[in-house]
Amino acid sequence: MTDFTPSLNDYPYQVELTTRLEDNDENGYINNVTFYSFFDTAVSRFLQTHCPSIGESTNITTYVVSSQCQYISPASYPEAIFVGVRVAKIGRSSVTYGLSVYAGESQRRVAHGQFVHVYVDKMTDNAVPIPADIKEALASNMEEF
Template sequence: MNQAQHLRTDYRHLQAVTTRWHDNDIYGHVNNVTYYSYFDSAVNSYLIEEGGLDIHDGEVVGFVVSSSCDYFASIAFPDRIEIGLRVGKLGNSSVQYELAVFKQGEELACAAGRFVHVFVDRQSNRPVPIPDQLRSALARLVVE
């Protein structure tokens, strides 16, 4: 992924995330695995708040089946960051999210990633169509 292609204005939704002291590793920056936690939190916050996803009792849950991240610049506690979120592909039972990490107020991403959710029936773990309310929320984030 090319950093020049990851501008704040390219993302339909921005989610503020608070870095924490323990996010920093021995090298003094946020450890690479922590970015995935930021991505997961931003996506699930959106799904709950905008799509009505019931993570506790709902019949449908999203399973991550694929993920990746490219890193361009370091972040560290106490940086204030925002996660840019957009949808690159919206299928029948799956969605590919495209995400980017921005320091507050900066236009260029420090990192960019993607992950794929497959929505499944909570009881059977079998793929199911994305529920209408959730699909509608995801459709607002689709980029061409």
């Protein structure tokens, strides 16, 4: 266990997102399920930027097989949201992303978690090895805390 708390700048890839009024719950805070949407959007943008060949493959897709989020402090609309993305682990057919969500001008850390993709053959729904070019792109964005 470490006492290290990463800042947004510690992540090799960052996304800025805009909150919406409908993201708030009845207490006036961003609803917990919305954080998973932030994770999904950030990972999707990361892949579009660093692994564009995923979309080019007609027979391979990715499935989210695991996700988790730990909440640190509340955030509310209309605060800006910043998501830091790092590749935490690369397996034979899966990749684990580490993510942190920061809010507001001060970019205070409000949540962190993990998101796991498995590479799957579209026809058989069986896990397949991560294609070499994608694995190389993922490895070049790997960060360990």
